[in-house]
Amino acid sequence: MVISKKPLHFIVATLVAFLPLVTVANPTNDSTTVEHTSVTTEAKTEHHEGESKDLKTEIKEFINHHLQDSYDFHLFSYEDDAKVEHHIGFPLPVILWDNGLQLFSSSKFHHGESAAESNGNYYRLFHGKIYKVANADEQVAVDAKHHVTNEKPFDFSITKNVFMMLVVSIIMFLLFTSLAKSYAKNGGIAKGAGRFFEPIILYIRDDIAIPNIGKNYKKYMSYLLTIFFFVWFLNIFGLTPLGVNVTGNIAITAGLALITYLITTFTANKNYWGHIFWMPGVPAPMKLVLAPIELLGTIIKPFSLMIRLYANIVAGHVVLMSIIGLMFIFKNWLGSSLSFVLAFALSLLEILVAALQAYIFTMLSALYFGAANEEHYNDDAHH
Amino acid sequence: MQIPTIVGAGLIVIGAGLGIGKIGGSAMDAIARQPEASGKIQTAMLIAAALIEGIGFAALFAS
Numbered sequence: 001m002v003i004s005k006k007p008l009h010f011i012v013a014t015l016v017a018f019l020p021l022v023t024v025a026n027p028t029n030d031s032t033t034v035e036h037t038s039v040t041t042e043a044k045t046e047h048h049e050g051e052s053k054d055l056k057t058e059i060k061e062f063i064n065h066h067l068q069d070s071y072d073f074h075l076f077s078y079e080d081d082a083k084v085e086h087h088i089g090f091p092l093p094v095i096l097w098d099n100g101l102q103l104f105s106s107s108k109f110h111h112g113e114s115a116a117e118s119n120g121n122y123y124r125l126f127h128g129k130i131y132k133v134a135n136a137d138e139q140v141a142v143d144a145k146h147h148v149t150n151e152k153p154f155d156f157s158i159t160k161n162v163f164m165m166l167v168v169s170i171i172m173f174l175l176f177t178s179l180a181k182s183y184a185k186n187g188g189i190a191k192g193a194g195r196f197f198e199p200i201i202l203y204i205r206d207d208i209a210i211p212n213i214g215k216n217y218k219k220y221m222s223y224l225l226t227i228f229f230f231v232w233f234l235n236i237f238g239l240t241p242l243g244v245n246v247t248g249n250i251a252i253t254a255g256l257a258l259i260t261y262l263i264t265t266f267t268a269n270k271n272y273w274g275h276i277f278w279m280p281g282v283p284a285p286m287k288l289v290l291a292p293i294e295l296l297g298t299i300i301k302p303f304s305l306m307i308r309l310y311a312n313i314v315a316g317h318v319v320l321m322s323i324i325g326l327m328f329i330f331k332n333w334l335g336s337s338l339s340f341v342l343a344f345a346l347s348l349l350e351i352l353v354a355a356l357q358a359y360i361f362t363m364l365s366a367l368y369f370g371a372a373n374e375e376h377y378n379d380d381a382h383h
Numbered sequence: 384m385q386i387p388t389i390v391g392a393g394l395i396v397i398g399a400g401l402g403i404g405k406i407g408g409s410a411m412d413a414i415a416r417q418p419e420a421s422g423k424i425q426t427a428m429l430i431a432a433a434l435i436e437g438i439g440f441a442a443l444f445a446s
Contacts, residue, residue, distance in 0.1 A: 207426070304437040311440035360433045367430070 059325035063318055067245055068128045069161045071106035075243070087111060092163055096123070098132065098153035106157075123153070130155055161252060164244045168233045172226075204228055208363055212370040220369050223263060227256065228362040231309065235354030238313060239347060247357075248313035250306065257306035260365045265298070268372035301368055305361060312357050316350045392442045399439030403432050 074089040091107035098121060108116035112125040115136045124133045126140040131150040133140065141149045158166075179194045190198040209217040209224055234246045246252055274280065276294040279287050323346060326339040410428040414421045 207422075304434070304441070307441050307444065308433060308437040311444060312436075315440075356429070360429065363426070363430060364433065 055328060059322070059328065063321045063325070066243055066321060067248060067314060067317065069159045069245075069249060070128060071109065071125070071130075071157060071159055072111075073160055073163060075241075092160065093158050094123075094130070095156040095158065096130065096153040097156065102153070124150075126150075130157075160244060161246045161249055164234065164237060164246050165252070168230060168237065168246075171233065172229055176229075200228075201225060204362060208359075208366050212363070212366040213373060214370060214375070216373045219267070220263070220366065223259075224362050224366055227260075227365060228358050231256070231361050232355055232358035235313060235358060236351070238317065239350055239354065245313070245317055247309055248317055250310045253306045253310040256309070256361070257302040260305060260368060261298075261302035263365075264302075264368045264372045267369065269374075271374055272372045301364075305364055309357055309361055312353060316346075316353055320346050320350060388445070392445065395442035396439050399435050399442075402435045406431050406435070 071094055072089055072091045074087060076089075077085055077087040079085055091105045094102075094104055094106050094108075094116070096102040096118075100119070102118040102121060102123075104116060104118045106116075108114075108118075109123075109125045115122045115124045115133055115138070117136065122133045122136055122138070123130050124138075124140050126148060129148075129152065131140045131148055131152055133150060143149050175193065175197075179190075179197060182191050182194055183189075204224055205217070205221060209221055213220055231247060234244075237244050238247060276298065277291050279290045279294070282290065320343060323339050323343045327336045330336060330339065406428055410424050413424045417424075
């Protein structure tokens with residue numbers, strides 16, 4: 001037993017032994033980046049206060065840019081010695097409906113620097129949105145209230161968020177179908193990744209679905225499992241350096257909450273509607289007061305689902321990126337290592353939040369489904 | 384013009400923080416009394432905390 005454990009001990013010991021090297025390697029890396037940034041900013045402006053303000057707005061713009069959806073998958077960009085900016089990433093297809101289908105690559109925008117041409121129409125990127133312009137040289141016009149006056153075509157583009165959702169869907173489809181097949185092959189025993197995912201699936205069934213929904217739980221299992229793994233995987237992808245922010249987009253959480261709302265509404269039994277429109281067991285005037293409140297409650301419930309997931313992920317990303325951004329403001333070894341440690345600890349917390357938010361979304365969805373499916377045990381229950 | 388909404392959001396966040404703190408503290412007490420029920424207590428705690436958190440975030444984004 002002792003001998004068989006030795007390789008693991010050895011690996012752990014080596015990893016621990018190499019940890020100091022990693023921490024030493026990082027500050028030197030950071031300091032070179034900081035020096036580089038300070039050189040470029042000093043070249044731009046000599047004024048000391050102006051320099052720090054520029055850096056702050058730059059960090060703010062970077063965070064805002066990260067939170068937005070974009071038309072190309074942009075990994076990182078850098079300036080070479082000749083001060084030429086290089087963007088690393090790949091373009092995604094732009095699909096517009098504007099007097100017919102307009103299909104072209106987002107590389108035509110040249111990162112918003114020039115207008116894209118498709119079938120004689122010209123389009124220009126402005127604050128992450130596509131607007132129609134009359135010719136290649138025209139800019140997007142804004143009125144006095146900062147509203148864009150240009151026409152906006154119907155946009156069905158495969159943006160970064162849509163692309164990531166497709167990727168996660170494909171991963172989930174391949175992963176779980178292969179797991180299901182492996183059960184048939186191994187005589188009902190999980191193997192490989194199934195050993196990791198089986199307890200999670202059983203937890204969702206035994207601790208989320210059955211206690212909250214009751215005997216009708218099977219109807220909802222597919223949705224609960226899908227929503228849990230979809231949200232969880234997307235949250236985890238948001239923490240990778242790929243820089244995706246899918247669950248931190250209110251349109252996507254709104255879509256997920258809308259599905260929960262529709263399922264709740266369309267699978268509800270007569271007791272659910274009875275409790276909304278004519279609450280049993282309370283005096284008649286009170287029933288009239290309660291009906292609009294309960295009806296509003298059905299909409300507020302998915303609304304809070306939407307806000308909760310969106311706000312948690314956005315808050316996590318903003319705080320994490322701000323702490324990383326502090327590195328470029330402090331510009332010394334103490335601040336850099338402090339922000340490195342803080343960012344590391346916060347990343348660990350964010351991994352927890354990623355799973356927790358997926359769990360909460362699933363749990364509350366199950367709770368709403370359970371409320372829609374409650375059986376009327378006996379008439380005296382409310383008296 | 385901005386100040387009243389910011390103060391209101393701050394008050395709501397204070398309230399939400401107090402509420403979540405109370406839930407966490409009570410859950411700790413409950414687990415200390417009945418360690419065998421810690422799983423159920425944790426679940427109930429998370430749901431209650433999530434519901435309050437939603438209000439806090441709604442206030443933050445309204446301001």
